[in-house]
Amino acid sequence: MPKMMHLLAACGSALLLVAASGYVPVATAGEWPTEKGCKKVKDPDNVMKGWCAAISRKKGNCLGCHHAMVNPWPEALPPGGNIGPPFVAMNTRFANRDDLRAQVWDAEAKNPNTSMPPFGRHKLISEQDIDNIVDWLLTL
Numbered sequence: 001m002p003k004m005m006h007l008l009a010a011c012g013s014a015l016l017l018v019a020a021s022g023y024v025p026v027a028t029a030g031e032w033p034t035e036k037g038c039k040k041v042k043d044p045d046n047v048m049k050g051w052c053a054a055i056s057r058k059k060g061n062c063l064g065c066h067h068a069m070v071n072p073w074p075e076a077l078p079p080g081g082n083i084g085p086p087f088v089a090m091n092t093r094f095a096n097r098d099d100l101r102a103q104v105w106d107a108e109a110k111n112p113n114t115s116m117p118p119f120g121r122h123k124l125i126s127e128q129d130i131d132n133i134v135d136w137l138l139t140l
């Protein structure tokens with residue numbers, strides 16, 4: 001099962017976290033598109049738009065620093081980075097949506113030395129992109 005191996009490699013630290021917390025990831029419906037595939041999705045909902053903004057290197061490029069607990073991982077997409085914590089169990093770890101949004105809007109508010117760019121404060125992506133990314137994160 002090469003696909004599974006790829007996922008295991010990509011989400012090693014996320015899986016460790018999962019094992020430690022006993023968290024069972026909710027299966028997501030269907031396959032997530034790659035950056036190229038995102039252009040062809042018809043009538044994307046907010047969650048799909050959020051995924052596409054998060055993986056886009058021109059927008060969030062969140063995966064440059066974070067793994068995401070997405071199953072199955074799109075084969076053509078490089079695995080996420082490990083500079084930031086993996087996106088896993090977001091809806092339990094961020095019970096308050098505003099806290100999660102604030103982290104994406106300006107990570108420096110919580111940690112002035114963070115390497116995470118202040119996406120909202122520096123207008124790196126739109127407010128709508130941030131809302132969509134938060135919608136997507138809360139499905140993980």
Ligand code: HEC
Pocket residue numbers: 054059060061062063064065066083084085086093100103104107110111113114115116117119133
């Ligand atoms: C240049 C690297 C980098 C990029 C790009 C990046 N982050 Fe981060 N992120 C981090 C780091 C490092 C942390 C750890 C917290 C800190 O530094 O204060 C973090 C923390 C987080 C957290 C808190 C996670 C937790 O478990 O507490 C969230 C949520 C988050 N990032 C979302 C995003 C989203 C969404 C994007 C894309 C829009 C993104 N990040 C892009 C580096 C990055």
